[in-house]
Amino acid sequence: MASALVLGAGMVGSVMAADLCRDFDVTIADVNEGNLSAAKVRGGARLRAVREDLSSPTAVMKLASQHDLVCGALASHLGYAALGAVIEARKPYCDISFMAEDFGELSAKAKANGVAAVVDCGVAPGMSHILSAYAAGQLDRCENIEIYVGGLPRERRWPYEYKAAFAPADVIEEYTRPSRLVEHGQVVTRPALSEPELMDFAGVGTLEAFNTDGLRSLTTSLSVPFMKEKTLRYPGHIELMRVMRETGLFSKEPVTVKGTTVRPLDLTSALLFPKWTYGPGEEDLTVMRVMAEGIKGGKPVRATYDLLDFYDRATQATSMSRTTAFPCAIVARMLLAGRIKQTGVLAPEALAGVPGLVEDILRELKARGVVYTRSEA
Numbered sequence: 001m002a003s004a005l006v007l008g009a010g011m012v013g014s015v016m017a018a019d020l021c022r023d024f025d026v027t028i029a030d031v032n033e034g035n036l037s038a039a040k041v042r043g044g045a046r047l048r049a050v051r052e053d054l055s056s057p058t059a060v061m062k063l064a065s066q067h068d069l070v071c072g073a074l075a076s077h078l079g080y081a082a083l084g085a086v087i088e089a090r091k092p093y094c095d096i097s098f099m100a101e102d103f104g105e106l107s108a109k110a111k112a113n114g115v116a117a118v119v120d121c122g123v124a125p126g127m128s129h130i131l132s133a134y135a136a137g138q139l140d141r142c143e144n145i146e147i148y149v150g151g152l153p154r155e156r157r158w159p160y161e162y163k164a165a166f167a168p169a170d171v172i173e174e175y176t177r178p179s180r181l182v183e184h185g186q187v188v189t190r191p192a193l194s195e196p197e198l199m200d201f202a203g204v205g206t207l208e209a210f211n212t213d214g215l216r217s218l219t220t221s222l223s224v225p226f227m228k229e230k231t232l233r234y235p236g237h238i239e240l241m242r243v244m245r246e247t248g249l250f251s252k253e254p255v256t257v258k259g260t261t262v263r264p265l266d267l268t269s270a271l272l273f274p275k276w277t278y279g280p281g282e283e284d285l286t287v288m289r290v291m292a293e294g295i296k297g298g299k300p301v302r303a304t305y306d307l308l309d310f311y312d313r314a315t316q317a318t319s320m321s322r323t324t325a326f327p328c329a330i331v332a333r334m335l336l337a338g339r340i341k342q343t344g345v346l347a348p349e350a351l352a353g354v355p356g357l358v359e360d361i362l363r364e365l366k367a368r369g370v371v372y373t374r375s376e377a
Contacts, residue, residue: 001023001024001025002023002024002025002068002069002336003024003025003026003027003066003067003068003069004020004024004025004026004027004067004068004069004070004071004332005026005027005028005029005063005064005066005067005069005070005071006020006026006027006028006029006070006071006072006073007029007054007060007063007070007071007072007073007074007082008028008029008030008054008072008073008074008075009028009029009030009032009035009036009038009039009049009073010030010035010073011165011278011317011318011320011321012073012096012122012320012321012324012325013028013030013035013039013071013073013074013325014028014035014038014039014042014043014321015042015315015317015321015322015325015326016071016073016325016326016328016329017039017042017043017047018039018042018043018044018047018315019325019326019329019368020071020329020332021043021044021046021047023333024068024069025046025048026043026046026047026048027047027048027049027050027063027066027067028043028047028048028049028050029049029050029051029052029054029063030049030051030052030054031051031052031053031054031055033051036049036050036051037049042315042317050063054074054078054082055078055081057081057082057084057085057088058085060081060082060085060086060089061085061086061088061089064085064086064089064091064093065089065090065091067091068091068092068336069091069092069094069332069335069336070086070089070091070092070093070094071093071094071095071328071329071332072086072093072094072095072096072097073095073096073097073325073328074095074097075097075170076097076098076099076100076170076173077099077100078097079095079097079098079099079101079103079119080097080099080100080101080103080106082095082097083095083097083099083103083106083117083119083345084106084109086117087106087109087110087113087115087117087345088109088113090113090114090115091115092115092116092117092332092335092336093115093116093117093118093335094117094118094121094328094329094331094332094335095117095118095119095120095121095328096120096121096122096126096324096325096328097119098120098125098170098173099119100173100177103117103119103120103345103347104217104345106345107344107345108344110343110344110345111343111344114343115343116335116340116342116343116344116346117344117345117346118331118332118335118340118346118347118348118350118351119345119346119347119348120216120217120347120348121327121328121331121348122323122324122325122327122328123149123286123288123307123320123323123324123327124147124149124214124229124288125214125216125217125348126324126327126328126348127288127290127307127323127327127348127361127365127372128147128149128214128229128288128290129216129217129218129347129348129349130327130348130349130351130352130358130361131290131305131352131358131372132145132147132218132222132227132290132292132349133218133221133222133349133350133352133353134352134358135290135291135292135303135305136222136224136292136294137352137353138296138303139292139294139295139296139301139303140294140295140296140297140298141294141295142222142224142292142293142294143224143225143226143293143294143295144224144225144226144227144291144292144293144294145218145222145224145226145227145228145290145291145292145293146227146228146229146230146289146290146291147214147215147228147229147230147288147289147290147291148199148209148229148230148231148232148287148288148289149214149229149230149231149232149286149287149288149289150207150231150232150233150286150287150288151165151284151285151286151319151320152204152207152232152233152234152284152285152286152287153278153282153283153284153285154283154284154285154310154311155282155283156234159240160237160240160272160275160276161233161234161236161237162233162234162237162276163276163277163278163282163284164273164276164277164278165278165284165318165319165320165321171276172250172265172268172269174192174212174213174231175192175193175241175244175245175250176192176245176250177192177212177213178190178191178192178213179191179192179194179211179212179213179214179229180213180215180216180219181211181215181219181227181228181229182215182218182219182224182225182226182227182228183225183226184225184226185223185225187219187220190211191211192210192211192212192213193210193211193238193241193242193245194210194211195210195211195230196208196209196210196238197209197210197230198235199232201232201287201289201308202308203308204285204287204308206235207232207233207234207235207287208232208233208234208235208236208237208238209230209231209232210230210231210233210238211228211229211230212229212230212231213229214229214230214231215227215228215229216347217347217349218347218349221347221349221350222349232287244268248264249264249265249267249268250264250265250268251263251264251265252264252265278318280316281316282311283310283311283313284310284311284318284319284320285308285309285310285311285319286307286308286309286319286320286323287307287308287309288305288306288307288323289304289305289306289307290304290305291303291304291305292304301376301377302376302377303374303375303376304374304375304376304377305372305373305374306372306373306375307323307370307371307372307373309322309323309369309370309371312369322368322369322370323370326364326365326368326370327348327361327365330361330364330365331348331351331361334357334360339354339357340354340357341354
C-alpha cells in the first residue's frame with residue numbers, strides 16, 4: 001500500500017488524514033502533542049502520529065522523502081517553506097496553506113524535479129477557484145465572477161457571533177491584508193472589510209459580505225474583466241472588526257506598556273481565541289456561492305454553484321474542516337494516480353481544464369456528504 005504524509009494535525013489536517021487512511025498508510029506530523037492525540041482518535045489504528053517541528057524545512061524534507069504522497073495543512077506562515085521542502089524531496093504535494101508568498105516562484109524548481117504541487121486546494125481558495133474556472137470555461141465569453149464564502153457557528157452568541165475554524169493568525173489576516181479585485185480587466189486593491197453588502201442565503205438567512213484577498217491567483221490566471229471574492233459573516237461583524245483594527249489591536253508593531261514590550265496582535269489573539277475556539281460538539285456551517293456571468297450561444301447566462309454544509313455529528317468533524325480537507329485529499333489521490341499530467345506549482349484553477357476531473361471531484365465530494373448545487377439562469 002502506498003504511503004501518505006499529512007503535515008499539520010489541526011482540525012483540517014486530522015480530517016484529511018482520516019480520509020486518506022481509506023487508501024493509504026498515513027503518517028501525520030505536528031509539533032503539538034494534543035493535536036496528534038486528537039488526530040489519532042479520529043484516524044484510528046491505521047494512522048501513525050509523529051511529533052516534529054514543521055517550521056524546519058530540513059525536517060519536512062526528511063519526512064516527505066519517506067512517503068509517496070504529501071498533503072499540507074499548515075498555518076500560512078509555514079506554508080511556503082514546507083512547499084519548497086516537499087519539492088526538494090521530489091514528492092507530489094497537495095496543500096491548503098493560505099501562504100502570503102508567491103508560490104509561483106517555486107514552480108520552475110518543481111518542474112525541474114518532475115513533480116506537481118497543487119496549492120490553495122481547500123474550499124476557498126480551492127473549490128472556489130476550480131468552479132470559477134470551470135464555469136467560465138463553459139461560457140463563450142465570461143464577463144464577471146463573484147465568490148462569496150464564510151464559515152460560521154450555527155448558534156450565534158454575543159458579542160462576536162463567530163468562531164474560528166482555522167489558524168488564529170490566518171483569521172485576523174483576512175481583516176488586515178489588502179484585497180485584490182479585478183475591475184475592467186485591471187487588478188485593483190481595496191482595504192479588507194470594505195464595500196459591505198447584505199445578502200440572503202437559503203437555510204442561513206441574511207449575512208454581510210466584505211472584501212477579502214481570496215482571488216489570489218485568479219487575478220492573473222483567468223481573463224475575466226470583473227472578479228471579486230467576499231467573506232461572509234453574521235451582520236455586525238464588520239463594524240466590530242473595523243473598530244478593533246483601527247484601534248491598533250491587529251497591529252504587528254510592538255508597543256511598550258509599563259516597561260513590557262508586546263505586539264498588539266499577540267495580545268489580541270491571546271484574548272480572542274479562547275472565545276473564538278469551537279468547543280467539543282459545537283456545530284458550524286459553511287456557505288459558499290460561486291457565480292459566473294457571460295455569454296453562451298449569443299445569450300446572457302449566469303451559472304451559480306451553491307454550497308451549504310453543516311457540522312457532521314457522526315464524525316464530530318466541523319464543516320469547515322471537511323469542506324477544506326476533502327478537496328485536498330481527493331486531488332492528492334489524483335496526483336498520485338497520474339490524472340494530473342502537468343508539473344510545477346499549480347493553482348487549483350489549473351485543474352478545471354483536465355477532462356472529467358471537476359466532475360469526478362464533485363462526485364467524490366458528494367460521496368462524502370459535501371454537495372455543490374449548480375443552477376443556471
